Amino acid sequence: MSKSSTAGDQPAIEAHGLVKVFGQNRALDGIDLTVRRGQVFGFLGPNGAGKTTTIRVLATLTRFDSGVARVLGHDVISERDAIRARVAVTGQFAALDEDLTGYENLIILGRLHGLSRAAGKQRADDLLAAFDLTHAGGRPVGGYSGGMRRRLDIAAGLIVTPDLLFLDEPTTGLDPRSRNQVWELVRRIAAAGTTVLLTTQYLEEADQLAEQIAVIDQGRIVAEGTSAQLKSRVGSGTLHVRLLDGEQRAQAQQVLAGALEGTVHPAADPLALSMLLATPADATDVGRLVGHALTRLAEAQVGIAEVALGQPSLDEAFLALTGHPAGPATTDQEDVNR
């Protein structure tokens, strides 16, 4: 395949004004996006924001209603095959044949990538080994755990090393250990030179993996920047405090509001309070501020059972970035109180 039209300095993804309408629903409502080559780009948004739809449009799987998009220098409408040859998609829901074994899944995909029988077998073995799945390779995928399935699904995207990898919510539904494994895989893939666009509902995940983050809500990009830039807009974190005595909650709320900049929310738990911290203008040490606040609570004789400092949840981030809560019905409150 000719590489003439894909000069290395072009962005991996360049999209302007993407619109996709499902009936009355504007799933994408004018998306502009530029992803540099070699970057891990995070696409952060709640359920129904349009993350999957964006990936499907860019991966040439869905037609769209207006806008232009070039992927690896190729137009997504007129040069589909050129894009498909160099891009891999690992969808939100495992794209595997449940009744075939892991090995057979990879063999079939190897043949579809034009590998010879021998090369396909070799690659399948190598992929299974590198993803720690050799022991499970002979078993039907239907019996895999969520983490194994995810790993195989990502492996299936690497039969031929792609120049661009789309990962749609690669860790949703995984336990913390499997999630860390997937994170490390993503880092290694990126380190090897593949551009990665990953979607997530977790600010922490975008923070951990992505150099550049776009926040999407209701089909629009509502904020974009590096993790540090976004965090400075969102606030530096959330302080969670659990009291020994629920009677003291009003008092504690007053003390905290006086000691720190930000708003204090009583939590559902009658003993708990949480506070989204504003970022201090001069990048002062957050710990010092929090320590100060805790001292003030102690001075006021407020008994504290537990203190935790966590990332702002996606809800809080949305509220801060957009002034309104995240899109329709965000149900999964991330537990930041680990």
Next chain:
Amino acid sequence: MSTPAAVTGPAAAGTDRIGLLLAGSPARRRAGALAASATFGRRAMLKIKHDPKQLVDSVAIPILITVLFTYLFGGAISGSPGEYLEVLLPGTLSMSIAIVTMYGGARLAKDVTTGAFDRFRSLPTWRGALVFGGLLSDAARYLFASAIVVVLGLVMGYRPDGGAGGVLAAVALVVAFGLSLSLLWAAVALLVPDPAVVISIANVVLMPLSFASNIFVQPSTMPGWLQAFVEVNPLSHVATAARGLMNDAGGTGASVVWALVATAAITAVCAPLALHLYSRRG
């Protein structure tokens, strides 16, 4: 304030296996249309291997139709089993295969809604490979179902005058017609990717084709409008042609031609339609 999680698990192991793997990628090559179709055919066969229940329709339907209708209608036709099987067996063969075809459409409809389909579609392979690869495994199923009908017939006392050659020719004709129906259901499945809907639509088409035909009843006993339908019903022609070939009856050249024309016509419409619908999906 983020707490970078301790890294454990596969990728953390000493050497960077992932990096090596990505650096050592096989060359990109576009799979040929034939190789890709054969791969999808192989995939279908592997699915049968892992889940032989999938063959239930291809086994049960031919047995049911052949045994049931032979004894149901055999009595109405004079003569010994060997004699009425001459009339009925090529008919139950045609009808069995026609009915079995709809399950291929249902399987495709199910396939289309899985994530695996998206991954296949995101590859730069020939867009027809999934549908046409499916036909390869369908053909194997139809041959298998045909063998069941023929063996059952032999057991019940049928002795085809056309011999092995005649039977094989009839089976080939019936299977070819079945494959054209497969393409029709493939188009339906790509239009409405819901197995239950595909089965319903196929039933609505196949019921009149099966019963308003000359398979079980002499058209001369039917009212005129029904006779007119029977005469244009492609399944009637397929059954007549199969009868002629299996019994070496002669005078069935016209039916063979009509059966082939019907097969070619359905294919000519449905193959491009299925391809179009395949690339339009999503």
